[in-house]
Amino acid sequence: MLSIFTDLADWMAYTLFGLLPGSKLGGAVHFFIEDTTKIFFLLVLMIYFIALIRASLNIEKVRDYLAGKNRFIGYFMGSIFGAITPFCSCSSIPVFLGFTSGGIPVGITMAFLLTSPLINEVAVLLLLSLVGWEITLAYVLVGLAIGIAGGMFLDLIHAERLLQPFALKAYQSANPATVAERANTPKLTAKERHDFAKHELLDILSRVWKWVFIGVGLGAALHGYVPVEWIETNLGSGQWWSVPMAVLLGIPLYSNATGVIPVMESLITKGLPIGTTLAFCMSTVAASFPEFILLKQVMTWKLLAIILALLLFSFTVMGWSLNAVSFS
Amino acid sequence: MKQIKVLGSGCAKCVKTAAVIQAIADEHGVPVNLVKETSAEVMMNYGVMSTPAVVVDEVVVHSGSIPDRKKVESWL
Numbered sequence: 001m002l003s004i005f006t007d008l009a010d011w012m013a014y015t016l017f018g019l020l021p022g023s024k025l026g027g028a029v030h031f032f033i034e035d036t037t038k039i040f041f042l043l044v045l046m047i048y049f050i051a052l053i054r055a056s057l058n059i060e061k062v063r064d065y066l067a068g069k070n071r072f073i074g075y076f077m078g079s080i081f082g083a084i085t086p087f088c089s090c091s092s093i094p095v096f097l098g099f100t101s102g103g104i105p106v107g108i109t110m111a112f113l114l115t116s117p118l119i120n121e122v123a124v125l126l127l128l129s130l131v132g133w134e135i136t137l138a139y140v141l142v143g144l145a146i147g148i149a150g151g152m153f154l155d156l157i158h159a160e161r162l163l164q165p166f167a168l169k170a171y172q173s174a175n176p177a178t179v180a181e182r183a184n185t186p187k188l189t190a191k192e193r194h195d196f197a198k199h200e201l202l203d204i205l206s207r208v209w210k211w212v213f214i215g216v217g218l219g220a221a222l223h224g225y226v227p228v229e230w231i232e233t234n235l236g237s238g239q240w241w242s243v244p245m246a247v248l249l250g251i252p253l254y255s256n257a258t259g260v261i262p263v264m265e266s267l268i269t270k271g272l273p274i275g276t277t278l279a280f281c282m283s284t285v286a287a288s289f290p291e292f293i294l295l296k297q298v299m300t301w302k303l304l305a306i307i308l309a310l311l312l313f314s315f316t317v318m319g320w321s322l323n324a325v326s327f328s
Numbered sequence: 329m330k331q332i333k334v335l336g337s338g339c340a341k342c343v344k345t346a347a348v349i350q351a352i353a354d355e356h357g358v359p360v361n362l363v364k365e366t367s368a369e370v371m372m373n374y375g376v377m378s379t380p381a382v383v384v385d386e387v388v389v390h391s392g393s394i395p396d397r398k399k400v401e402s403w404l
Contacts, residue, residue, distance in 0.1 A: 058392070059377050091378050093337055093368045098377035166369050199393070294337070297368045 002038060002129060009034035028224025035130075035216045035262050042129055043122060043212075043258070047204050050121045051197035055188050059085060059095060062112075067102045071155070074108040079147035082115030083140070092116075092291065096298055100167055103174030106159045110307070111151030117286050118143040122204070123257035130265040138322065139278060146282075146314045153310060162303035211259030219262035222270065231270045243319035246276050247312055250283025257285050275322030279315045287311045330360045330404065331386070335371050336379035342366075345380040345394050352397060358404045 009030045013019050019026035062081045066074060092113055099109040119140055127136040160171055188196070235242045260281045267277045292304055299307075332349060336342025346364050353360045365371075365383075374381070374388050381391035384403045 063377065091337075094335075094371045094377045094379055097368055097372035098375065101372050101375075167372075170372060 005034050005038040005041070008037060024224045026224075028220040031223040031266070032216055032220040035219065035265070036212060038129070039126060039212050039216065039258075039262070040209075042125060043205065043208070044201065046122060046125045047201045048197045051200035052193050054084070055193045055196040057085065059091075059098070063099055063102050063104065066099070066104050066108055066112075069108075071105065071108070074105065075111045075148045075151045078104075078108040078111035078151060079115040079144045082112040082147055083119035083144065084121065085112075085116065093294055093297055096295070097167060097170065100163070100298075101170040101174055103171065105155050106163065106171070107151035107153075107155030109151075110154050110159070111147040114150050114286065114311070115143055115147030117291075118146070118257065118282060120257060122208075123261060126258065126261045127264075130261060131268055135268065135274060138274065142278060142318050142322070143282070146286075146311075146318065149314065150307075150310050154307070157306070159303055159306070162300045162306070164298050164300065167298045208256060208258045211256050212262070215255060215259030216262040219264075219266035222263065222266040226270060228271050231267075231272050235272055235276060240320070242273075243276050243279050243323065244312075244316045246280035246319065247283040247315045250280050250315075251287050251312075252289070253284045254288040254290065255284050260284050273323045274326050275319035275324075278322060279319030282318075283312070283315050287315075330358070330384060331363075332360050332403070333363045333365050333383040335365045335374065335376050335381040335383060335391075337368070338366050339379065341394055342380040345382065348394060348397075349382070349400055349403075352400045353404055356401070356404055360404070 012033050013026055013030040014021055017029065019029055021027075021030075062085055066078055066081070069077065096109055096113065099112070100106065124136060124140060127139055160168055163171070235246075264277055264281045267280070268274065287308060292308065295304060295307075330353075334342055334346040334349070336345070342364065346362060349360070350362055353362075371379070371381070374383060376388060376391050378392035380394065382389050382395060382403070389403060390399060
């Protein structure tokens with residue numbers, strides 16, 4: 001079904017613009033047209049239908065569910081909820097405090113916050129349609145694992161000691177029993193669901209459209225102008241340093257998952273090892289300076305540094321292991 | 329006079345929410361005291377988890393989106 005976008009790109013790039021198939025510019029333009037049209041088509045469909053289903057799930061429900069759960073189920077569910085609940089990064093502070101003041105351990109809250117930017121329904125469906133189910137599965141499992149392991153580690157070192165004093169106080173004086181009583185959401189009618197989905201669609205599209213263009217533009221440039229041999233020789237799996245380098249390179253770059261996926265598609269088809277590609281993409285999406293500056297309101301620098309180091313470490317280890325597995 | 333607070337970390341939507349409320353209040357000639365509150369601690373104390381949120385006379389009446397006209401009018 002999705003081949004109509006390839007046909008469209010064939011026609012536009014080679015017939016309408018008269019570019020040569022196989023030329024650098026032709027390849028880049030073809031990639032750009034095929035991916036932008038396909039991605040926007042998929043985004044509109046997916047955001048709308050998923051929002052219809054998700055209309056009755058809100059952040060308050062997630063909190064009430066996580067409050068008072070067994071720790072290990074908590075890390076797992078925190079990470080899962082992070083994956084399926086989208087929220088704007090400008091909400092991460094109120095969410096963090098809402099969870100913390102509801103008595104949810106910092107590790108479970110962070111499992112939620114670490115997984116949230118990495119995995120969402122839009123990213124998963126884009127991955128499925130652009131790079132196939134194997135890489136999608138690897139991406140989702142790695143994202144969940146990093147959230148869960150990161151959360152456990154933060155509780156192990158008692159990260160709550162390193163919160164800003166007011167947040168620590170709220171956590172210590174939390175009473176989970178009072179939180180549970182607040183959850184009551186009325187049943188939604190079909191019209192309300194449609195309104196919610198329409199609103200979500202416009203809201204998400206207005207936030208991600210520029211990332212799609214930037215991401216696809218970069219992917220197209222890579223696709224057309226960087227030769228496969230260059231990547232294989234310089235960034236193949238033989239060089240152990242290519243994974244940490246990819247992670248470091250991803251930190252100053254900032255994109256959301258929607259923008260980075262076309263780049264990922266391009267890197268993988270160019271022969272960059274899967275572990276290195278995921279390391280780069282996840283670092284771009286999850287470790288971003290604007291986000292960290294926001295978190296400073298509720299955490300001390302020390303805790304922020306620990307979380308950053310934790311992310312860099314786990315992306316690197318994940319990249320090495322995936323490279324080792326896929327090349328053995 | 330109504331005391332209205334818009335809670336939000338300074339994101340575009342929060343600024344817009346405050347502007348919408350002010351515009352509708354002016355239209356109806358209702359005097360309001362509109363304050364934008366960006367402190368995370370204040371949001372926590374109101375129990376707000378999604379922004380922008382609106383507090384009218386110390387009661388949280390809305391959170392998570394830019395409120396529509398009907399809703400804003402009901403607060404005035």
